[in-house]
Amino acid sequence: MLYIASDHAGFEMKEMLKKHLEDREEWFTDLGPTTFMPDDDYPEYASLLSREIQGHDGRGILLCGNAVGVCMTANKFRGIRAGIGYSEYAAKSQREDDDTNVLCLPARVLSNDDAKKILDIWLDTPFSPESRHKRRLEKVAEIEEQNMKA
Numbered sequence: 001m002l003y004i005a006s007d008h009a010g011f012e013m014k015e016m017l018k019k020h021l022e023d024r025e026e027w028f029t030d031l032g033p034t035t036f037m038p039d040d041d042y043p044e045y046a047s048l049l050s051r052e053i054q055g056h057d058g059r060g061i062l063l064c065g066n067a068v069g070v071c072m073t074a075n076k077f078r079g080i081r082a083g084i085g086y087s088e089y090a091a092k093s094q095r096e097d098d099d100t101n102v103l104c105l106p107a108r109v110l111s112n113d114d115a116k117k118i119l120d121i122w123l124d125t126p127f128s129p130e131s132r133h134k135r136r137l138e139k140v141a142e143i144e145e146q147n148m149k150a
Helices: 008-023 042-056 068-074 088-096 112-124 131-149
Strands: 002-006 028-030 059-064 082-084 102-106
Touching (some): 002 008, 008 028, 008 059, 068 082, 068 102
Parallel strands (some): 002 028, 002 059, 059 102, 082 102
């Protein structure tokens, strides 16, 4: 399942990307906000999306002004591998090399066209089966597990 959410800074771009996802015939769930809320805070939406992915083994798209806040929040959740989609290269490499399951987009930095291109690349790029990528992700999972116990 694919989920999408934003704060106020990403709301307009989220709405545009929802239309783009529909044009691609992608099934997704919008986790909010459903209307522009100028005083909302990104941790609420990033947490909601991350919990949904944990429970349903999906992927997500998060938007805020610079993408850092939603990315930091999402990465606090076990099993979430969020990366910032600041370029087409970043979108491709984070899927191939790092198997990201959350794409964080900086709505105040990207044009709508760039955001659509980055999203398309991220959605269409599979994880590389190369052993070095798997090995690195296993190490990340070990670190995550150790820090959960601390």
